[in-house]
Amino acid sequence: MNDTAQRAVGPVAVAAIAAAVxxxxxxxxxxxxxxxxxxxxxxLAVVAIGAAAVFGYIxxxxxxxxxAGVTALALSAAGLLTVIVFWSGLPxxxxxxxxxLGYAGWNASSGRRLHRGAxxxxxxxxxxxxxxxxxxxxxxx
Numbered sequence: 001m002n003d004t005a006q007r008a009v010g011p012v013a014v015a016a017i018a019a020a021v022x023x024x025x026x027x028x029x030x031x032x033x034x035x036x037x038x039x040x041x042x043x044l045a046v047v048a049i050g051a052a053a054v055f056g057y058i059x060x061x062x063x064x065x066x067x068a069g070v071t072a073l074a075l076s077a078a079g080l081l082t083v084i085v086f087w088s089g090l091p092x093x094x095x096x097x098x099x100x101l102g103y104a105g106w107n108a109s110s111g112r113r114l115h116r117g118a119x120x121x122x123x124x125x126x127x128x129x130x131x132x133x134x135x136x137x138x139x140x141x
Contacts, residue, residue, distance in 0.1 A: 005063055005100060005101075005103060005104030006063050006104075008100060009055060009059055009060065009063070009100065012055075012096050012097075012099075012100050013051060013055035013059075013096075015096065016051065016055075016092045016093050016095075016096035016097070017047060017051050017092075017093070019092040019096075019126075019129075020043075020047045020051075020089035020090070020091075020092045020093055021044065021047060021089070023086070023089065023092070023129070023133045024040055024043040024044065024047065024087070024089050025040065026133065026137055027039075027040075027043075027087055027133070027136070027137070028040035028043075030137055030141075031137065031140040031141065034140075043087065043088065043089045044089075046088055046089050046090065047089040047090070047093065050089070050090050050093045050094075051093050054075070054093050054094065054097045055093075055097060058071065058075070058097065059097050059100060059101060062101045062104075063101070063104055066105070066108055066109065066110060066111075067105070067108065067110045067111045068101050068104070068105060068111075068115075069102075069105055069108070069111030069112075069113075069114025069115045069117075069118060070111075070114060071101060072098050072101030072102040072104075072105065072114065072115055072118030072119070072122075073098070073102075073114050073117055073118040073121065074098075075094050075095075075097045075098035075101060075118070075122070076094070076095060076098025076099065076102065076117075076118045076119075076121035076122035076124075076125055077098070077121060078090075078094045078098075079091050079092075079093075079094030079095030079096075079097075079098055079121075079122060079125035079126070079129075080095070080121060080124060080125040080128060082094060083125060083128045083129050083132055086129055086132045086133055086136070091125055091126070091128075091129035092126060092129060094125065095122045095123075095124075095125030095126040095129065096122065096126065097122070098118050098119075098121060098122035098125070099118070099119050099122030099123055099125075099126065100122075101115070101118060102115045102116065102117070102118030102119025102120070102121075102122055103115075103119050105118075106119060
């Protein structure tokens with residue numbers, strides 16, 4: 001895979017965690033009369049465990065292989081599917097990881113279509129999560 005993607009793991013992880021925490025805070029404290037610290041702390045734990053597993057193990061392992069398209073696609077698909085449970089904090093983690101792995105193999109000699117599909121699906125997961133979180137927030141203000 002490419003060096004740019006390997007250097008991007010840290011910043012992408014930080015951005016995904018920040019988005020997940022920000023969305024969790026918006027859900028716990030941003031709605032009218034809502035001050036659910038217990039739920040916020042539970043989501044923070046889910047985000048921490050998810051981010052550690054995804055960015056600490058799965059993504060570095062995928063970047064070490066030329067053909068990580070299936071892993072990238074699985075992460076992106078999981079990111080899109082978890083938009084249904086957007087409050088879990090997992091969509092930004094999974095979507096960003098799938099997008100990063102997909103980008104890393106964009107021009108790979110094998111599995112190029114899987115990588116490109118994963119990058120597009122990961123981006124879609126991130127956009128969908130933002131839309132659902134903002135829609136929920138606006139509906140409950």
